[in-house]
Amino acid sequence: MAGVSPATVSRYLNMPEIVASATATKISEAIEKTGYVQNLAAGALAGNRSRLIAVLVPDIAQSIFNDTVEAMIEALSRDRNSVMLALTGSDNSRLVREINMALAHRVDAIVLTGIVSDEETRQKLRAAKVTVIETWGLAEDPIDVSVGFSHTAAGEELARFLRSRGYRRPHLVVPRSPRAERRAGGFISRWTHDGGQEPTRLEVNVPSHFGQGRLSYRALADLPEQPDVVVCGSDWIAQGLIVEAQAAGIRVPDQLAVTGFGNLRLAGDMRPTITSVDIDGAHVAREVMRVLRARALDEKVEPLIDVGFRVIARESA
Amino acid sequence: MAGVSPATVSRYLNMPEIVASATATKISEAIEKTGYVQNLAAGALAGNRSRLIAVLVPDIAQSIFNDTVEAMIEALSRDRNSVMLALTGSDNSRLVREINMALAHRVDAIVLTGIVSDEETRQKLRAAKVTVIETWGLAEDPIDVSVGFSHTAAGEELARFLRSRGYRRPHLVVPRSPRAERRAGGFISRWTHDGGQEPTRLEVNVPSHFGQGRLSYRALADLPEQPDVVVCGSDWIAQGLIVEAQAAGIRVPDQLAVTGFGNLRLAGDMRPTITSVDIDGAHVAREVMRVLRARALDEKVEPLIDVGFRVIARESA
DNA sequence: CTGAAAGCGCTTACAG
């Protein structure tokens, strides 16, 4: 020890600006000398603040959320928070299980990708009164706060964009997720509303990946009429589809146009570069941090935060 | 409450087999009824066991470790452990910072991808006597336990393989990471030892990605002599290189062979399929779990666990 | 700006 009470050390660690600078120096020297490491578990118990944020994602091996999650983890780390990362698959029981674990660890907040559909879990989360942030897709009735964009609007915008470029026979490759489903819904309703005929579609499993793009290209052969543009549920699918098309001697976009979704780095790097829809992961992360900070200070926050999206026009469509 | 002491509830929660089944039923009913959620922070403080495992990776947006990390998170979750995921970049200061956070949270173990080079941090980690597992690359002198494979051996094996296939002018595309460096070292020493001449090489930044593959292909034009095979530091680079080569009208592997590293899903899906080196992420995860369980029971574990690797011969080389 | 004291919710020998 360096001549001060535990209370003062605690203050130094958590609000250094509040202790006298002479005291601060003594404490910091003592910490240096003894190699003292603060026990955050004890801090969590006493202060009711764990400095742990749970982030739940379906997977990380092949996830369109990774950029966003990475930006979030980095921002949280800068605020001296740590991230409990949990994997939920596309399976409700795992989601529930991981939420329970997070609650048991008394995390300060739970960040979810996608919307929780199970009503019982929504109830439980509300009751637990942790901060719950649903990200990526904008919830219509958020459990607590939702930061994201409208999948439906993104689908609509893509329909408008492709129509304005003169495409007439879109084919949709739709991953089996509620999110992709919504985008497809938005696309179709806008497309038909604007006078286009009902697009053809193919469903693929999640997580979507490059290989599905190749298969999706081959599946085009079964269509009664060939599309002039394929609207893919992810950039990976788009990439695989382009590679397979080119291997078959088809020129993209001249003979077949392609769009992706997510605006991953590879979309800009691919040859041809891939027209995609960008969601600004850093922006999502920033808004999440803003909510978290506001909550830490007991300030009010809007329940719905729309970060929008942008169609990025490139060579492929 | 349901007529029992806190001690008994604690036993029920942690070792259900040790309480009488009548008691167990009463407790579980009470838990159900009240919606009680165990406080793991208090448990950590009292029992000196946080059920938190820190996993440190350079990044997740584009990481060759993702499969392994995913397998590890899933396995840990099955054992009722949660994962604190921290991002270190390729920057020592962030590594140190995140290790300190993990220590402050009193994690039960720290899993590192790659080897910690900083001697002071190694010291600190040894002193903290948490379980420390260095994964992926096999450490020669592990801090505690290392689970992985020899990068040098992987490079050597690839050299042997390509030589046996008749290639004579390899060109290496090497990410600037100690790991890739080692593989390159192994490749070169084996190659020259077997009578080949010193391969040409190009260094690229980490994290490696598709776009670098395209650039790496173009950079071949500057070489005095054209290679017959390009040995890429990751499957992404290989994929980008193939796409660019094909766009230039070059046939792979007839006119130029290509190998990747990591055996990502896309390696098997690409057209042509990509010859790569597989590290079994599930195997790594399994061994990590074995170490963790052994430590929980105070059993001895070998400090070096070699999970090996396999060259996967496919169409591209 | 700092200290004394209570308390956060568990776990774990120790008894029985």
Add this chain to the structure above:
DNA sequence: CTGAAAGCGCTTACAG
């Protein structure tokens, strides 16, 4: 198989 009791290492009003 179960309970009483101490203690884990902090934080936070409350005083001063």
